[in-house]
Amino acid sequence: MEQSWKQAKGVFxxxxxxxxxxxxxxxLVPLAIVWAYSFGHNEGLTQIAITGTFKNYARxxxxxxxxxxxxxxxxxxxxxxxxxxxxxxxxLAITFASQKAKAWLLLLIMLPFWTNLLxxxxxxxxxxxxxGYINKGxxxxxxxxxxxxxxxxxxxxxxxxxxxxxxxxxxxxxxxxMVLPLxxxxxxxxxxxxxxxxxxxxxxxxxxxxxxxxxxxxxxxSGVLITFIPALGAYLTPDLLGGPDSQMIAxxxxxxxxxxxxxxxxxxxxxLLMYLTFVAIAVQAVVGRKKGVRA
Amino acid sequence: MSTNRIxxxxxxxxxxxxxxxxxxxxxxxxxxxxxxKPKAPAGGAEEPKLNxxxxxxxxxxxxxxxxxxxxxxxxxxxxxxxNDELFAKLKAGNAGYDVIVPSNxxxxxxxxxxxxxxxxxSKIPNVKNVDPTFLNPDYDPGRRFSMPYTWLVLGIGxxxxxxxxxxxxxxxxxxxxxxxxRIALLSESADLIxxxxxxxxxxxxxxxxxxxxxxxxxxxxxxxxxxxxxDDNGQDMLVAGDVDLVLEYNGDxxxxxxxDPDLGFVVPKEGSLINxxxxxxxKGAPRPDNAHKFINYLLDAQAGAxxxxxxxxPTPNAAAKALMPASYRDNPVIFPAADIMSKCEYxxxxxxxxxxxxxxVITRVRAA
Numbered sequence: 229m230e231q232s233w234k235q236a237k238g239v240f241x242x243x244x245x246x247x248x249x250x251x252x253x254x255x256l257v258p259l260a261i262v263w264a265y266s267f268g269h270n271e272g273l274t275q276i277a278i279t280g281t282f283k284n285y286a287r288x289x290x291x292x293x294x295x296x297x298x299x300x301x302x303x304x305x306x307x308x309x310x311x312x313x314x315x316x317x318x319x320l321a322i323t324f325a326s327q328k329a330k331a332w333l334l335l336l337i338m339l340p341f342w343t344n345l346l347x348x349x350x351x352x353x354x355x356x357x358x359x360g361y362i363n364k365g366x367x368x369x370x371x372x373x374x375x376x377x378x379x380x381x382x383x384x385x386x387x388x389x390x391x392x393x394x395x396x397x398x399x400x401x402x403x404x405x406m407v408l409p410l411x412x413x414x415x416x417x418x419x420x421x422x423x424x425x426x427x428x429x430x431x432x433x434x435x436x437x438x439x440x441x442x443x444x445x446x447x448x449x450s451g452v453l454i455t456f457i458p459a460l461g462a463y464l465t466p467d468l469l470g471g472p473d474s475q476m477i478a479x480x481x482x483x484x485x486x487x488x489x490x491x492x493x494x495x496x497x498x499x500l501l502m503y504l505t506f507v508a509i510a511v512q513a514v515v516g517r518k519k520g521v522r523a
Numbered sequence: 524m525s526t527n528r529i530x531x532x533x534x535x536x537x538x539x540x541x542x543x544x545x546x547x548x549x550x551x552x553x554x555x556x557x558x559x560k561p562k563a564p565a566g567g568a569e570e571p572k573l574n575x576x577x578x579x580x581x582x583x584x585x586x587x588x589x590x591x592x593x594x595x596x597x598x599x600x601x602x603x604x605x606n607d608e609l610f611a612k613l614k615a616g617n618a619g620y621d622v623i624v625p626s627n628x629x630x631x632x633x634x635x636x637x638x639x640x641x642x643x644x645s646k647i648p649n650v651k652n653v654d655p656t657f658l659n660p661d662y663d664p665g666r667r668f669s670m671p672y673t674w675l676v677l678g679i680g681x682x683x684x685x686x687x688x689x690x691x692x693x694x695x696x697x698x699x700x701x702x703x704x705r706i707a708l709l710s711e712s713a714d715l716i717x718x719x720x721x722x723x724x725x726x727x728x729x730x731x732x733x734x735x736x737x738x739x740x741x742x743x744x745x746x747x748x749x750x751x752x753x754d755d756n757g758q759d760m761l762v763a764g765d766v767d768l769v770l771e772y773n774g775d776x777x778x779x780x781x782x783d784p785d786l787g788f789v790v791p792k793e794g795s796l797i798n799x800x801x802x803x804x805x806k807g808a809p810r811p812d813n814a815h816k817f818i819n820y821l822l823d824a825q826a827g828a829x830x831x832x833x834x835x836x837p838t839p840n841a842a843a844k845a846l847m848p849a850s851y852r853d854n855p856v857i858f859p860a861a862d863i864m865s866k867c868e869y870x871x872x873x874x875x876x877x878x879x880x881x882x883x884v885i886t887r888v889r890a891a
Binding site for chain 2: 295296299357388389470471472473487
């Protein structure tokens, strides 16, 4: 029988105590300090005076920074969309794989996580650059074709330092964030519903879009959310793979904290980003609740 | 948000490495100089120890061991990757560092913020080895807080076979579509604006607001022709053939030129920005005596030559330079001609607002 936590207060407190202390000490307190900074200004070179000013926020919503916020949201949305389109078939395939293959496939999805993000990004540079593996491969094919019919000299595809490279990098990095929640949603799906749908004359595509997708909606929503949020705050990928046009809001924030030494303004930008994240979570909750009502 | 540190800021040449970028610097790898047991304890009441906070691969191979042999002081070296990191770390109070290596602008900044200890010149007799032109810089008049360790100058690294003649003007980077899509600029806001001002015939300091506006317009116009803003890995992009012209430091290009004779480096005729890394004692250093001893040792001719041999950066130490082979002394990339160098200036620290303003200008350029 289920026991109310009220009957075991001691155990409950002991279990919750450590994580709670951790959370307050290392998450809430530092966050509160940064939040306080966002209402302050630099005084001298090393001090920040917290004056309750909204000047930093006023500056943060100037068109210049709003545009960068919007652009970052656009990049994150595109990344999330691509992850969904690529990740859904992958998750579906894993769901229908044999038990043994499933474990291996999941391992393959998670394997890149065990490598440092920076290393993975440098690896992508080696793949995408003008003298990189893709262009080397294309050049080889081109020269092969050249032997058959004479062609113009090979021109490498310019992939590095473009927005295209940023999107490739973001999709590559965030794909597991999408596949795993999708998989857990699809795996719980009652397979007999699919059989019923197919038996009753719906084609595969129709079954997919009328049965599988609606049932997997909570999984899709959480996948979208946990892909979108880190993609919105990405800064390593645009920094290393991007070109002159690829700056995202996190790059701007980083520069405020480091080179510009303007912590209050950087804090205000960070918190704006965080408020956006709360909005995204709220939207997801609403979607989730709607789904709950229907179910 | 990603929690990874990125290799950014002015992380120079050999000082820059994947290792530092990955946060090894933050963790603080420590090297303890290994050598024989000290014969005598260090002078005074100080324990024979020293905490040295340095850039990555920015010391001679045997320097720390040699110093221990000479003085009995054990040097514990930790690494930082950017001046911003150094500043941020010491801003909160000195955690026990005795000697640090900030760049010129940060010497002013940290001096103004009261983060540096004044040096006692009577304890640093080897200052006699330093080239006199380095003894009274604007960023630290009279060398009150700092001793010069290395210097560097920004210029254009280029691939000879892909560039017409010698690109000896900033025009090719800032104001021309001739090398469209084959240019990489350093992503340092202040450096970009200052060099653009130099191109416009102004000093790198005290740039008037109208000129800043003009520079912003010029850079926005130039942006479509720029392939990337790099994090001081311009020499790698040049070597890999991603671009044919990069804004980089002389030391970085000198290193890759050894392996690729098709590369060149020029300090443009309009003049450029010089930087200098310096040895300083942070406020509250626990062992100031050892710190002075160590700084004095690094300025020694032999020790200085040993360092230059490893790191290949230009040295302000005239006595050490004299001990180096001609391939280093007469290298026009490491030591550009005097008439060009006379047109180069140090970028002065002009207050936090200015830094913020330059940052915003470049943010606007990149968002445009």
